[in-house]
Amino acid sequence: MIYILQQSLNALQLGSIYALIALGYTMVYGILTMINFAHGDLFMVGAFFGFMAALAFKLPFIPTLLISMIGVGLLGVAIERVAYKPLRQAPRVSAIITALGVGIFLENLTLVFYPYPQSVPQLLQNITWTIGGVTVSSLQIIIILMSLGLMVLLDFIVRRTMVGMAMRAVSWDKTIVPLMGVPVNLVISITFAIGTSLGGAAGVMYSQAFPVIDPYMGIMIGWKAFISAVVGGIGNIRGAMIGGFILGGVEIMVAAFLPSTYRDFVAFTLLLVLLIFRPYGILGQPRPQKV
Amino acid sequence: MSAASLPTSSPRSDDQIPLLAVRDLVISYGNILAVKGISFDVYEGEIVTLIGANGAGKSTTLRGISGLVPYSGDIWYQGQSLRRVPADQIVGRGIAQVPEGRGIFGNLTVLENLKLATWQRKDKGAIADDYERVFKIFPRLQERQSQLSGTLSGGEQQMLAVGRALMSRAKMMLLDEPSMGLAPVLVRDIFQVVQEINRQGTTVLLVEQNANMALRVASRAYVLETGTITLAGTGEELLKDPRVREAYLGG
Numbered sequence: 001m002i003y004i005l006q007q008s009l010n011a012l013q014l015g016s017i018y019a020l021i022a023l024g025y026t027m028v029y030g031i032l033t034m035i036n037f038a039h040g041d042l043f044m045v046g047a048f049f050g051f052m053a054a055l056a057f058k059l060p061f062i063p064t065l066l067i068s069m070i071g072v073g074l075l076g077v078a079i080e081r082v083a084y085k086p087l088r089q090a091p092r093v094s095a096i097i098t099a100l101g102v103g104i105f106l107e108n109l110t111l112v113f114y115p116y117p118q119s120v121p122q123l124l125q126n127i128t129w130t131i132g133g134v135t136v137s138s139l140q141i142i143i144i145l146m147s148l149g150l151m152v153l154l155d156f157i158v159r160r161t162m163v164g165m166a167m168r169a170v171s172w173d174k175t176i177v178p179l180m181g182v183p184v185n186l187v188i189s190i191t192f193a194i195g196t197s198l199g200g201a202a203g204v205m206y207s208q209a210f211p212v213i214d215p216y217m218g219i220m221i222g223w224k225a226f227i228s229a230v231v232g233g234i235g236n237i238r239g240a241m242i243g244g245f246i247l248g249g250v251e252i253m254v255a256a257f258l259p260s261t262y263r264d265f266v267a268f269t270l271l272l273v274l275l276i277f278r279p280y281g282i283l284g285q286p287r288p289q290k291v
Numbered sequence: 292m293s294a295a296s297l298p299t300s301s302p303r304s305d306d307q308i309p310l311l312a313v314r315d316l317v318i319s320y321g322n323i324l325a326v327k328g329i330s331f332d333v334y335e336g337e338i339v340t341l342i343g344a345n346g347a348g349k350s351t352t353l354r355g356i357s358g359l360v361p362y363s364g365d366i367w368y369q370g371q372s373l374r375r376v377p378a379d380q381i382v383g384r385g386i387a388q389v390p391e392g393r394g395i396f397g398n399l400t401v402l403e404n405l406k407l408a409t410w411q412r413k414d415k416g417a418i419a420d421d422y423e424r425v426f427k428i429f430p431r432l433q434e435r436q437s438q439l440s441g442t443l444s445g446g447e448q449q450m451l452a453v454g455r456a457l458m459s460r461a462k463m464m465l466l467d468e469p470s471m472g473l474a475p476v477l478v479r480d481i482f483q484v485v486q487e488i489n490r491q492g493t494t495v496l497l498v499e500q501n502a503n504m505a506l507r508v509a510s511r512a513y514v515l516e517t518g519t520i521t522l523a524g525t526g527e528e529l530l531k532d533p534r535v536r537e538a539y540l541g542g
Contacts, residue, residue: 162410165403169396176394179357181382181411181459 002133007256015248016147020202021225022240024195030171030235038103040222046072046203047213061123069197076196110215117214120207233284310335315364325351327518340497340505343515349498357388383411387461393452397441408458425454446477463494470501502539506530
């Protein structure tokens with residue numbers, strides 16, 4: 001029982017990281033029906049931005065996190081403008097291939113500056129408590145709470161603000177949106193800024209929990225977060241959060257009770273099986289047919 | 292080619308500047324020429340209708356005015372060219388469009404649809420008045436304000452699309468086939484509303500396949516055939532015109 005509680009806490013930590021990254025995939029898909037396969041690498045860049053900020057400015061955790069979020073958000077907007085926007089009328093496959101290319105570009109650009117894995121300075125004082133046999137670390141709690149806080153904030157923006165309304169409108173039919181006086185390109189840029197900055201935040205938090213970072217760290221985690229988004233229902237924001245926690249839970253529990261090499265096998269099997277029975281994911285809906 | 296050679300039929304004196312002046316408008320989709328150099332005017336306070344068959348270029352003309360498609364020729368609104376104005380700023384200039392097929396955002400509530408149309412407005416107090424105005428014209432929308440608009444009936448969606456255009460407080464409203472897919476009784480309601488909105492001071496440019504209804508409410512009308520204006524006149528004149536009766540009013 002204590003073991004399960006302990007593992008549940010670990011699952012929440014991993015799940016919240018997956019969920020934060022999954023939000024970036026799902027937001028971009030929602031608005032452009034395109035999978036931004038560079039997103040996992042933006043998560044990696046987020047970790048490196050945090051690392052550089054921590055070394056250069058010696059700032060505490062929160063300002064470092066903000067610097068990384070802003071940096072990755074701006075990078076995300078720039079990538080959309082330079083690489084994706086010219087392909088908006090092109091077949092979606094072209095945009096997806098471009099995204100894969102951008103991802104490889106980011107990995108190799110980072111490799112130019114950091115050819116070796118780097119160890120990230122600890123920005124948070126890590127205190128551990130043992131409560132009824134369960135070990136709880138302050139780092140874990142902070143990661144979980146910060147992630148949940150960012151998710152609540154995002155949910156508020158999307159559901160309650162004018163910008164969020166515009167994002168949802170663009171995801172429904174972006175050809176009509178200009179007739180409302182709403183500039184579509186601005187809404188797309190804001191979506192990229194928010195989605196990618198969440199990935200950046202995840203990168204900083206992840207590198208506090210697992211403090212060795214390298215330019216390829218975003219690949220597998222990016223795939224996992226993408227699975228989370230699909231499991232939850234791609235394009236659906238709450239779905240991405242749920243999917244992230246489900247995947248985090250499954251992975252931790254597999255590693256807890258089975259040989260840990262089964263972890264990815266089970267994760268990808270989950271994706272395959274779920275897609276057979278619920279092709280649109282848990283909260284996803286078939287996209288409306290436009291008449 | 293241009294309507295300049297046709298009777299202008301403007302009821303106004305020659306020195307009045309039209310609210311909207313379209314000159315030699317050409318719009319093509321790839322190699323297909325949809326609008327072949329048309330010119331027409333809309334004066335303040337009028338209901339002007341463009342009638343014509345499917346594919347005549349009516350919707351394309353409206354899309355050009357709203358800045359959704361590139362064109363050559365020129366479109367003047369209140370004496371200023373709209374040529375280089377992006378679509379989202381044309382709404383701010385005072386031209387709202389109710390697009391073909393209504394174009395409501397089905398994943399937004401009724402109220403959110405209305406609210407989105409106020410994006411460019413800064414006059415918070417007047418916005419509250421405009422909700423009231425819209426709900427007075429369409430009480431049904433008030434009843435359903437927190438409902439997802441995708442669950443509305445076709446007629447209600449059309450009301451919402453018109454209400455949304457009103458929320459942008461446009462001086463001029465472009466309506467693209469408001470009668471499409473509606474039962475005859477609802478069509479009559481919608482046309483009554485269009486007349487009411489016009490009486491309250493909005494200039495209307497109406498595109499319709501339902502020529503009979505459109506010509507009855509219109510001050511002036513233009514007939515569009517495969518991208519060219521072939522006839523112009525007052526609504527009454529065209530209702531009586533044998534060519535119009537033959538082609539659009541079932542003889």
